[in-house]
Each structure stands twice: as C-alpha cells, then as structure tokens.
Amino acid sequence: MKEIIGIICVIIVMLQPVIFIVGLIKPALIIPNKCSVKNRRMKIFGICLLCFFVFAVVGGNLLPDDIEDKAKKDTIENVAECDTIEIPVDSALVLCYKPEFDSLYNRLLALDSDAYGYMNRKSYHEQIQNLLYGKWWNAMSAIDSTHNILPLSNTEYKRACKLYDKQFARFVLYGDEDESSIQFWAKENANKVLRKTLKDPKSLIVDGDDIRLSKTKKGWRCIVPYRAKNSFGSYVMETLTLVLNYNIDKSIYECIDAY
Known part of the structure; x- marks a missing residue:
C-alpha cells in the first residue's frame, strides 16, 4: 500500500511543471475565479511549488529503499557499459575532415563560373592546404604514426590529395587567373x-x-x-x-x- 501511495506522490510531483505551464498559458483552467490573471498565476506558482515539495518528501519516505538502490545500480551499470563501447576512430576522422574538404574543393571548382572568382582562388587553396597538410594529416599521425592502422582515413586522404593535386598544378601555372x-x-x-x-x-x-x-x-x-x-x-x-x-x-x- 505504501509503495502505491509513494508512486502516486511521485507522479503528482512530475505533473507539477505541466500544471504550472498550463496555468501560465490558461490560468482560468486551474483557478476559475474572477481575480486578475496576474494573481491567478501567482497562486498557481505557490500551489505548484508547495505540492512539489510536499509530495516529493512524502513519496521519498514511502518508497522502499531497494527501489532507489536498484535505480542507482542500473544507472551505474549503464554508464559502465557505455564506457566499454569502442569508438570507430577511423570512421570518425573521415566524418570530421572529408566533408570539409569536399565543401572547399567544390567551392574552388565553382569559381570557374564566377566572374569574380579570382578574388577567392588563392584563399581557397590556402584553406585546402591547411586542411590536407595540416589538420587532417596531423590528426592521423597523432593516432597512427605509421599510417597503417587507419585504412579508411588513409584511402579518403589519398583520394582528396589526388583530386587537389590537379587543381594545385593548375594554380602553379595560371595563378588566380585574374x-x-x-x-x-x-x-x-x-x-x-x-x-x-x-x-x-x-x-x-x-x-x-x-x-x-x-x-x-x-x-x-x-x-x-x-x-x-x-x-x-x-x-x-x-x-x-x-x-x-x-x-x-x-x-x-x-x-x-x-x-
């Protein structure tokens, strides 16, 4: 019987924020009298606050300790399980740097159809070089200095470098093309x-x-x-x-x- 009353108290405690929000929007639904809207809202706030603390204390005393202990135990076990999950570092590196390269590379190509593209060409080359030969390469080297245990990252990195090599060779010959x-x-x-x-x-x-x-x-x-x-x-x-x-x-x- 105590457990049922305790559970009811917990439910009432959980309902207080909902009642308070409804009272703010439609105070007449909670306190149907002729006082001002401001006074109704103040009363609703006081009632919700009082109910929250009273039923929280009552529910906490009526619920058996083993339920609370079980909840804590389950939480600890779940956290422990999460800590043992292996993070796919190889895929994470690709997801981190490949979209950025693709975006910069496509914008570099789009400059050919832009009458004022020459104004940004050098800037895009600098950004791509900083990404390929700086951030992306350094991130892989920090994890695998031999570059043998990150097959996906190495494949995508080489693909990106091969694509960019053509544009860099063009830049060496023709510059910003202004x-x-x-x-x-x-x-x-x-x-x-x-x-x-x-x-x-x-x-x-x-x-x-x-x-x-x-x-x-x-x-x-x-x-x-x-x-x-x-x-x-x-x-x-x-x-x-x-x-x-x-x-x-x-x-x-x-x-x-x-x-």
Missing part, C-alpha cells in the same frame, strides 16, 4: 624584354589593354602589341609573345619565355 593582373604583368615583362633589344628603348609604347591571353601547357601565352621607332626613326607596330608563370611566393606573374 586577367587584368595577367595583362599588367605581361606589360611589365614586355617592357623589360624589349628595352634590352630595341634600337630606341625610350620610344617604346606598350598598349596593355590590347594584350591577348590564352592558356598553354607551359602557362599564360600573352601576345603583347607595342610600338617603337625603327632604324629610320619611324614608329612601327609589332607584337611580342610572352609565356608567364605564376610565382606563388611572390603572388606575381613571371616571364619564362619570350619570342
């Missing part, structure tokens, strides 16, 4: 090359706006139109073809060939 920047450096390099070979270097005029650009396997091919005086003192129109590569460290385009 055409205005390429034309600027083509003009600068053309001035350096031509001033060494012209009869009258001071007469050199390079039109940077008319420089034609195209990609080759060696880098950017830049056809640079220029005017300069010939041996007879007359201005003639000529073109110079340059091949430019991107210097990652200096963030500039350098001439590797001219003809």
Whole structure:
C-alpha cells in the first residue's frame, strides 16, 4: 500500500511543471475565479511549488529503499557499459575532415563560373592546404604514426590529395587567373624584354589593354602589341609573345619565355 501511495506522490510531483505551464498559458483552467490573471498565476506558482515539495518528501519516505538502490545500480551499470563501447576512430576522422574538404574543393571548382572568382582562388587553396597538410594529416599521425592502422582515413586522404593535386598544378601555372593582373604583368615583362633589344628603348609604347591571353601547357601565352621607332626613326607596330608563370611566393606573374 505504501509503495502505491509513494508512486502516486511521485507522479503528482512530475505533473507539477505541466500544471504550472498550463496555468501560465490558461490560468482560468486551474483557478476559475474572477481575480486578475496576474494573481491567478501567482497562486498557481505557490500551489505548484508547495505540492512539489510536499509530495516529493512524502513519496521519498514511502518508497522502499531497494527501489532507489536498484535505480542507482542500473544507472551505474549503464554508464559502465557505455564506457566499454569502442569508438570507430577511423570512421570518425573521415566524418570530421572529408566533408570539409569536399565543401572547399567544390567551392574552388565553382569559381570557374564566377566572374569574380579570382578574388577567392588563392584563399581557397590556402584553406585546402591547411586542411590536407595540416589538420587532417596531423590528426592521423597523432593516432597512427605509421599510417597503417587507419585504412579508411588513409584511402579518403589519398583520394582528396589526388583530386587537389590537379587543381594545385593548375594554380602553379595560371595563378588566380585574374586577367587584368595577367595583362599588367605581361606589360611589365614586355617592357623589360624589349628595352634590352630595341634600337630606341625610350620610344617604346606598350598598349596593355590590347594584350591577348590564352592558356598553354607551359602557362599564360600573352601576345603583347607595342610600338617603337625603327632604324629610320619611324614608329612601327609589332607584337611580342610572352609565356608567364605564376610565382606563388611572390603572388606575381613571371616571364619564362619570350619570342
């Protein structure tokens, strides 16, 4: 009999938060009188608080100790079982770093269709390199310095590196692919090359706006139109073809060939 009363007391204690919330929303359902809403809510709060403590004490005294002890024992056993569960570290590493790489890599590819993509290209390369050669690699090395016991992580890491290698090779050749920047450096390099070979270097005029650009396997091919005086003192129109590569460290385009 005591156990039944104790269980009823516990149920009443558990119902108090529900009654209190209902009383806040619809106080007339709990105290149907003509006093103000504010007064009803204060009374509901007091009643719920009183019932909570009274029935909690009564229920605690009526329930037998063995039920409480059993509950504690079950809780301890459950925690112990959780502590013995093996965490799949290999899969966890992949779930941690692969989605981040995929997101950065896809955004890097999407720059090709963005008119202002050149503004973010270098930043995405830096983020991917920091992820691949920093965070992801260091996390695997900390767990397995031999890189033999994390097959899934190693497979996904190598796949990511292979994908990125193609984009990095492209970046080494073509840089951020900002055409205005390429034309600027083509003009600068053309001035350096031509001033060494012209009869009258001071007469050199390079039109940077008319420089034609195209990609080759060696880098950017830049056809640079220029005017300069010939041996007879007359201005003639000529073109110079340059091949430019991107210097990652200096963030500039350098001439590797001219003809």
